[in-house]
Amino acid sequence: MAKAKILVLAGDGIGPEVMTASIxxxxxxxxxxxxxxxxxxxxxxxxxxxxxxxPLTDDVLKKAKKADAVLLGAVGGPKWDxxxxxxxxxxxxxxxxxxxxxxxxxxxxxxxxxxxxxxxxKPEIVGGIDLxxxxxxxxxxxxxxxxxxxxxxxxxxxxxxxxxxxxEIERIARAxxxxxxxxxxxxxxxxxxxxxxxxxxxxxxxxQIAKEYxxxxxxxxYVDNCAMQLVRNPKQFDVIVTNNIFGDILSDAAAxxxxxxGMLPSSSLGEKKNRLGFPQGMYEPVHxxxxxxxxxxxxxxxATILSCALMLRYSLGRDDIAQKMEKAVEVVxxxxxxxxxxxxxxxxxxxxVGTQEMADAVMKEL
Ligand code: IPM
Ligand code: MN
Numbered sequence: 001m002a003k004a005k006i007l008v009l010a011g012d013g014i015g016p017e018v019m020t021a022s023i024x025x026x027x028x029x030x031x032x033x034x035x036x037x038x039x040x041x042x043x044x045x046x047x048x049x050x051x052x053x054x055p056l057t058d059d060v061l062k063k064a065k066k067a068d069a070v071l072l073g074a075v076g077g078p079k080w081d082x083x084x085x086x087x088x089x090x091x092x093x094x095x096x097x098x099x100x101x102x103x104x105x106x107x108x109x110x111x112x113x114x115x116x117x118x119x120x121x122k123p124e125i126v127g128g129i130d131l132x133x134x135x136x137x138x139x140x141x142x143x144x145x146x147x148x149x150x151x152x153x154x155x156x157x158x159x160x161x162x163x164x165x166x167x168e169i170e171r172i173a174r175a176x177x178x179x180x181x182x183x184x185x186x187x188x189x190x191x192x193x194x195x196x197x198x199x200x201x202x203x204x205x206x207x208q209i210a211k212e213y214x215x216x217x218x219x220x221x222y223v224d225n226c227a228m229q230l231v232r233n234p235k236q237f238d239v240i241v242t243n244n245i246f247g248d249i250l251s252d253a254a255a256x257x258x259x260x261x262g263m264l265p266s267s268s269l270g271e272k273k274n275r276l277g278f279p280q281g282m283y284e285p286v287h288x289x290x291x292x293x294x295x296x297x298x299x300x301x302x303a304t305i306l307s308c309a310l311m312l313r314y315s316l317g318r319d320d321i322a323q324k325m326e327k328a329v330e331v332v333x334x335x336x337x338x339x340x341x342x343x344x345x346x347x348x349x350x351x352x353v354g355t356q357e358m359a360d361a362v363m364k365e366l
Contacts, residue, residue, distance in 0.1 A: 002276065003036045004316050007067035009044035009060070009096075012080075012089060013289025014299035014355075015073025021359035022304040023071075026312070028363045029325045035318055040067070044096070045075025045089035045289075055092035061099045068274040069315035070096065070282040071308065074289035089289075097137050102268035102282055103168070104175040105135040105247065106310075109254040109264060114333040118259030118342045121231065126257050131237040133254055134179055135247025136172040137268055139164055140198075142244045164198045164243065169205035171271070176206075176241030177213040186217045186238035190226045190246055202243065223250070230254055251286065261287045262300035262341040265307035267314055274315060283311040293340075297354045300339035302329055305362060328365035337361045 010019040027037065042060045049055050055075070064070050075089040085091070096102070111119070111129040119126045144161030173189070180187040189206040191199035203220055210218045221229065223246045229236060230253050242250060255261040264286040274280040285303030293299055305325060313322035336350045339358055343350060353361065 002034065003038050004276065005038045005066070005068045006040070006311075007060075007064050007070045008039050008041045009064075009070060009092075010041065010073040011045040011075040011092075011289065012047055012077050013074050013291045013294040015045075015075070015289055017295070017297060017355050018285065018299050018301040018304040019071065019073040021301040021355050022308050025301075025305050025325065025328075025359050025362050025366070026308040028366050029321050029328070030312075030318075033318065033321055035312075035316065035321065044072065044092040046077055046080040048092060049080060049083070049087055049089065053087075055087060055089050056095040061095065064096055064100055064282075067280070068276055068278075069280060069311045070100070071304075071311065072096070072282055072284040073304065074285065074287065076289045077291040077294070079291075094142065096282060097268060098143065100268075100280065100282060101138060101270040101272065103136060103138045103270055104172060105133075105137040105251075105266060105268045106175075106179065107133040107135060107247075107251040107254070107264065107266045107286060109133070109251075109258050111258045112263070112330060112333055114330070114336075115259040115263070115342055117344045117347060119257060121257060125232075126234065129234050129257055130183075131234065131254060132179055132183065132239045133247055133251040134172065134176040134239060134241040135251060136164075136168070136241075136243050137247075138244075139168045140244035162196060162198050162243075162245070164202060166201070166205055169202050170209055173206045173209040173241060174212075175269075176239055177209060177216050180216045180239040181213065184238040185215060187213075187219075188226070188237055188240050189218065189220050190223050190240055190242035190250065191220065192223050192246075193220070194222060198243075206241070226250060227253060230257065255286050260300070260342045262303055262339065263306070264303050265310050267307070267310045269314060276315075276317060278315050278317045281311065281315045283307040283315075297356060298340055299355050300341050301355050301359050302339070302362075305329060305359070324366060325362075328362045331365045332358070332361045335361070
C-alpha cells in the first residue's frame, strides 16, 4: 500500500490552525482509497527563528528533500518584522524554494459561482474566470546578484539584480506551455520587454519554445498592461507565464478577482521526481499568516484544503481524491457556509463559520 511521506510546516499566524483542519479533511478524503500518509511536522518561519535562531534549519531542509511533498501553512508576523533580512520568516520560504529547486509556481484563480458576489468587481466581469498564473520561482530579482547596500555620500544605495538565463526561461516556458496544453491552449507571456534586457531575452526564448507547441496560441503582454487587463477583462486569460516578481504581484491581483485570497491554493514544482514517481512539490495557500486573526479559530481553511488537493493531484498522483475534495468544498459553499473573509455584508441566508466548523462541513460532504 502506498504511503506518502509529507513534511508539514505549519509555520506562523493562522498557519497551524488552517493546517490542522485541512489535514483532517484530507485524511477523511483519502480513507479507503489505498493511500496512507506518513506526516512529519517541523518548524519554518518565525517559530523556527524563536526556537533555533534561524527561519529554516539545515535539518528541516534535509527532511523536505526526502519528503514526497511539503505542506506549508504560512510564515511571518509583526513580531519578526524588525529582524535582519537573513533571519526574517520569509527567508524560510525562499530557502525551501531554492533548496528544493521549485522553479515553477502554479497559482490557479478560478471563480466559484457561489462566491461571485464576494468579488470586488462586477459579476459580469468575473463570472467564469478560470486562469492560472505560472510564476518562475527560483530566479529573477528575488535571487539575483549583486544585491545589497552600500554607504555613499548622503546616505546609502541599495540594489538588486533582475537576471534570467536561457535555460531558466526555457524550463518555465515549457511549464507554461504544458499547463496550457491541458487547459484552453492559450498562453500569455508577461514581461517588460520595452524596458528590460532580461525581458527581451525572456520574450525571445518563449518564442523559441513556442515552436515545440504549435497547438498553443501564444501572445506577449507588458506587465503594466496585464495588470490593467486583469481587472478590465480577466476572462481573456487562460495561462499566464511570467517571472518571479511580476508573478508575485499579478497572482495577488488574480487571486482577489475571485473574491478572496483566502480561497486560493498554490503548488510549487521542480524537476525532481519523488519516490512515488511524481514531481516533488511544495503546497501552500496563497494567503499569508494573517497575524491579526491568528489563534481566534476564524481563519478560512479552504485555501489550505485546496492546496492539499493540489498535492494529491500533482505529487501523489491521486486526481480522484483531489476532485473529491474540490467538489466537497464547492458543495459547502453552495450550501452557504462562509468564513469571515468571504462573507458579503447584506447577503441573506449565509452561515458564518469558523475554521473548524468549515472543515467539519467539508468533511460531512466527503
Ligand atoms: C508569496 C509571498 C512571498 C513571495 C514572500 C512571503 C516571500 O508573497 O509567496 O507570494 O514574495 O514570494
Ligand atoms: Mn506574494
